[in-house]
Amino acid sequence: QKEVEQDPGPLSVPEGAIVSLNCTYSNSAFQYFMWYRQYSRKGPELLMYTYSSGNKEDGRFTAQVDKSSKYISLFIRDSQPSDSATYLCAMTVGDFNKFYFGSGTKLNVKP
Amino acid sequence: EAQVTQNPRYLITVTGKKLTVTCSQNMNHEYMSWYRQDPGLGLRQIYYSMNVEVTDKGDVPEGYKVSRKEKRNFPLILESPSPNQTSLYFCASSRKAAYGANVLTFGAGSRLTVL
Numbered sequence: 001q002k003e004v005e006q007d008p009g010p011l012s013v014p015e016g017a018i019v020s021l022n023c024t025y026s027n028s029a030f031q032y033f034m035w036y037r038q039y040s041r042k043g044p045e046l047l048m049y050t051y052s053s054g055n056k057e058d059g060r061f062t063a064q065v066d067k068s069s070k071y072i073s074l075f076i077r078d079s080q081p082s083d084s085a086t087y088l089c090a091m092t093v094g095d096f097n098k099f100y101f102g103s104g105t106k107l108n109v110k111p
Numbered sequence: 112e113a114q115v116t117q118n119p120r121y122l123i124t125v126t127g128k129k130l131t132v133t134c135s136q137n138m139n140h141e142y143m144s145w146y147r148q149d150p151g152l153g154l155r156q157i158y159y160s161m162n163v164e165v166t167d168k169g170d171v172p173e174g175y176k177v178s179r180k181e182k183r184n185f186p187l188i189l190e191s192p193s194p195n196q197t198s199l200y201f202c203a204s205s206r207k208a209a210y211g212a213n214v215l216t217f218g219a220g221s222r223l224t225v226l
Contacts, residue, residue: 043217
C-alpha cells in the first residue's frame with residue numbers, strides 16, 4: 001500500500017464549478033501537507049501548504065486537513081479553464097526533507 | 112528570478128551511452144533532489160543532497176549517480192542508460208517556509224528517451 005493515495009482522474013468539470021481534490025494517507029506522523037500544481041510540460045509548482053490540521057484559504061483555493069481521518073482536500077471555487085492541470089498532494093514528517101507524493105489528479109475545466 | 116534550471120529539456124539516446132542532466136539553482140538552497148515521474152507512479156525520489164559533498168540515495172537510485180561539488184549544481188549521471196530509465200526527470204531544491212515547512216521548487220523537467 002502506498003503511503004499517499006490520490007485518485008488519478010481525470011476530473012472534468014464546467015467552468016465556474018467547485019472542485020474537490022483529495023488524498024488519503026496512512027502515516028499518522030505526517031505534519032506538513034502541500035498541494036502542487038503541474039501544467040502540461042512544466043514542473044510542479046507549490047500552491048499551498050498547511051501545518052497539522054485545519055483549513056487554509058488563499059483566494060479561490062482552500063486546503064483542508066483532517067488528521068483523524070488521514071484525509072486532505074483541496075477545494076477550488078469558481079474554477080477556470082486556467083486551473084486545468086495535474087494536482088499533486090505531498091506530505092512530510094516534521095522538518096525532514098523527505099517528501100511523500102500522491103500520484104496526481106488531472107483536472108480539466110471546460111469553458 | 113529564483114529558479115531551478117535543468118538541461119537538456121529533451122533528450123533521445125541509445126542504450127549504454129553515458130549522459131548527464133545538469134541542474135542549477137540560484138536560491139542558495141542547501142537541499143537538492145532528483146525525481147523521476149512516470150504515469151501512475153507519481154514522483155519518485157532518485158537521489159538527494161543535504162549540502163555540498165553530502166549525497167544519499169532516494170527510493171529508486173539504481174542506475175543513477177550524482178555529485179554535489181558546488182552548492183548551486185547537482186548533476187544527474189546515467190552511466191549506462193537502459194530503456195527502463197525512459198522517464199520525465201525533475202530536479203528540485205528545498206527552502207524553509209513558515210511554520211518550519213520545507214517546500215520544493217522544481218525545475219521545468221527533462222524528458223529522456225532511451226532506445
